[in-house]
Amino acid sequence: MVDERQDSGTLKPTTAHPAIRVIMMPRDAQAEGRVFGGHLLSLMDQAAFAEALRQAHNRYVTVSVKEVEFHEPVYVGDVVGFYAETTRLGRTSLTIQVEVRADRRRSPGRNVRVAHGEVTIVAVNESGQPKPVFE
Numbered sequence: 001m002v003d004e005r006q007d008s009g010t011l012k013p014t015t016a017h018p019a020i021r022v023i024m025m026p027r028d029a030q031a032e033g034r035v036f037g038g039h040l041l042s043l044m045d046q047a048a049f050a051e052a053l054r055q056a057h058n059r060y061v062t063v064s065v066k067e068v069e070f071h072e073p074v075y076v077g078d079v080v081g082f083y084a085e086t087t088r089l090g091r092t093s094l095t096i097q098v099e100v101r102a103d104r105r106r107s108p109g110r111n112v113r114v115a116h117g118e119v120t121i122v123a124v125n126e127s128g129q130p131k132p133v134f135e
């Protein structure tokens with residue numbers, strides 16, 4: 001991934017572990033077993049949220065999801081890892097790259113990059129107004 005991290009003094013280093021790992025279930029897929037892109041989007045959002053919480057404990061909301069690409073299909077039974085890396089720290093926002101990799105159920109040992117995207121998350125106060133990520 002491209003590292004655009006700014007002023008990373010207060011950011012925790014990237015972890016090699018996925019933010020979340022999920023088994024794809026039939027309810028998440030079309031009839032022929034391909035998983036809905038929207039399901040993966042939801043999980044990408046959750047992975048970014050987990051990464052934001054790892055960086056700093058705040059209330060967060062997602063303000064944007066950009067540059068999402070699906071490279072290869074994901075199938076029911078695949079075990080999918082969502083790797084999240086904070087690449088930009090703003091005043092109230094964190095920009096997080098999420099890379100999605102699937103362990104193929106039908107091809108043991110095969111790990112495939114299936115999607116990636118950029119999620120921007122904003123720290124908010126009790127009223128839902130932006131607040132500094134680090135105070």
Ligand SMILES: CC(C)(COP(=O)(O)OP(=O)(O)OC[C@H]1O[C@@H](n2cnc3c(N)ncnc32)[C@H](O)[C@@H]1OP(=O)(O)O)[C@@H](O)C(=O)NCCC(=O)NCCS
Nearest residue numbers: 061062063064089090091092093094120122124128129130
């Ligand atoms: C996110 C939200 C609090 C931002 O409020 P706002 O008044 O627009 O706040 P600001 O203009 O001060 O922007 C706050 C931060 O978000 C960033 N931001 C705003 N719009 C953005 C966009 N489209 N893409 C990326 N970052 C964006 C700003 O750059 C700023 O970051 P910084 O402080 O690190 O520079 C507000 O838009 C909101 O509540 N949206 C709904 C969020 C939500 O419910 N998400 C779940 C969807 S169901």
